[in-house]
Amino acid sequence: MFSPEVVVIGGGIAGLGVAWELAERGRRVTVLEREQVGRGASWAAAGMLAPSAELGFEELDLYALGRESLARWPAFARRLEAASGRDVGYRDAGTLVVADDRDSLHALRRLFRFQEEQGAPVEWLSGDEAVDLEPLLSPRLPGAVYSPEDHQVDHRAVVEALALAARSAGAALCEGAPVVRVEPDAEAPRIRLGDGSEVVARVVVLAAGVGSSALGGLAPAPPVRGVKGQALALRLDPERGLDLRHVVRGPDAYLVPKADGRLVVGATSEDGVTDPRVTAGGVYRLLEGAVEVVPGVEEMELVETWVGHRPASRDHAPLLGRGRQPGVVYATGHYRHGVLLAPVTAEEVATEVDRLIDGVGETAPVLAPFSPRRF
Ligand code: GLY
Numbered sequence: 001m002f003s004p005e006v007v008v009i010g011g012g013i014a015g016l017g018v019a020w021e022l023a024e025r026g027r028r029v030t031v032l033e034r035e036q037v038g039r040g041a042s043w044a045a046a047g048m049l050a051p052s053a054e055l056g057f058e059e060l061d062l063y064a065l066g067r068e069s070l071a072r073w074p075a076f077a078r079r080l081e082a083a084s085g086r087d088v089g090y091r092d093a094g095t096l097v098v099a100d101d102r103d104s105l106h107a108l109r110r111l112f113r114f115q116e117e118q119g120a121p122v123e124w125l126s127g128d129e130a131v132d133l134e135p136l137l138s139p140r141l142p143g144a145v146y147s148p149e150d151h152q153v154d155h156r157a158v159v160e161a162l163a164l165a166a167r168s169a170g171a172a173l174c175e176g177a178p179v180v181r182v183e184p185d186a187e188a189p190r191i192r193l194g195d196g197s198e199v200v201a202r203v204v205v206l207a208a209g210v211g212s213s214a215l216g217g218l219a220p221a222p223p224v225r226g227v228k229g230q231a232l233a234l235r236l237d238p239e240r241g242l243d244l245r246h247v248v249r250g251p252d253a254y255l256v257p258k259a260d261g262r263l264v265v266g267a268t269s270e271d272g273v274t275d276p277r278v279t280a281g282g283v284y285r286l287l288e289g290a291v292e293v294v295p296g297v298e299e300m301e302l303v304e305t306w307v308g309h310r311p312a313s314r315d316h317a318p319l320l321g322r323g324r325q326p327g328v329v330y331a332t333g334h335y336r337h338g339v340l341l342a343p344v345t346a347e348e349v350a351t352e353v354d355r356l357i358d359g360v361g362e363t364a365p366v367l368a369p370f371s372p373r374r375f
Helices: 013-024 060-084 102-117 127-133 155-168 209-214 280-293 295-299 342-358
Strands: 006-009 029-032 095-099 123-126 143-147 172-174 179-183 190-193 198-200 203-206 225-235 247-249 254-257 262-266 301-312 319-322 328-332
Touching: 006 013, 013 029, 013 060, 013 155, 013 203, 013 328, 013 342, 060 155, 060 342, 095 102, 095 127, 102 143, 123 127, 127 143, 155 172, 203 342, 209 225, 209 301, 225 280, 262 280, 280 295, 319 342, 328 342
Parallel strands: 006 029, 006 203, 029 172, 095 247, 203 328
Antiparallel strands: 095 143, 123 143, 179 190, 190 198, 225 262, 225 301, 247 254, 254 262, 319 328
16 A cells, blocks of 8 residues: 555546645645546636636626636746646637627626626627627627636646646656545545555545545535536638637637637536537537637538536535545536636645645635535
């Protein structure tokens, strides 16, 4: 039996970020990933860093956390690029949220008022002004909100960079290592793997995303369920005028132009659905929603389709910090916001682990609203 100081269960963007951060701080860290690191929900994401554009009303704590994490992204990306030697495709062109009819225009005005009340630097645009900014938009759109601070990143490059950086800082990343049970303990929590072997650590970080609720030994079980998202990628073709600079969010689909020339179009939202299939209906709805706001989509080559399962808690906010179980720190349930919340999760959860090991203090104020103990 080997005994790292910290075991991180789950090698997605949350787990890899925490592992990298802890390894850089000199902790002996092992990540146990049931399949391949970075290939779950983090791989299926779109990479939007969009607290203004992607949050519901009344989620004020989450909105504040999202903006805090967004503010940390540029430095996080620079540090990650330096540590890994990988470009993580940070793009700061901003986001256009567009309406396509009277109902969606009404909803957009409400979103705009909410964003203004929260002090977000948003701008209301007429349809013509939106087309001036992004010529491929449909000329029929009645209005748009421009969020210059809602950026994006190449999320697949980010998880690959995190794996490289974590390894080079000394973390061990074990793939094909499913955890079946955690025995919480204040000094020596014990982790049992699918092959019957056991690991004892000083602290366990639970970053298993949709796999969190299936872990044995945790009472209450983490209330995380999957929300299926189907998405696809098209090929931009600047030579034929088929290019986008901004992230565009329409009422029924978002379009995210990537540095490698792909245009990610997402995503369905199918609550509690575990099936991994891409369906004709899913692709149809996405393309219909995309064409509505960017008609040129019809001319683009379809290059990839995929499915991911967002890890959603009961209130759709993440579980961050110490749980009810001794020796267990949570970094899960990020739902739609795993990429946006990566910096704040990595840095603050690592600090929480440090505090637990060193026996100092309680939860950082930024994490307090997201305590797993609220369930
Ligand atoms: N954040 C993108 C999505 O959840 O579809």
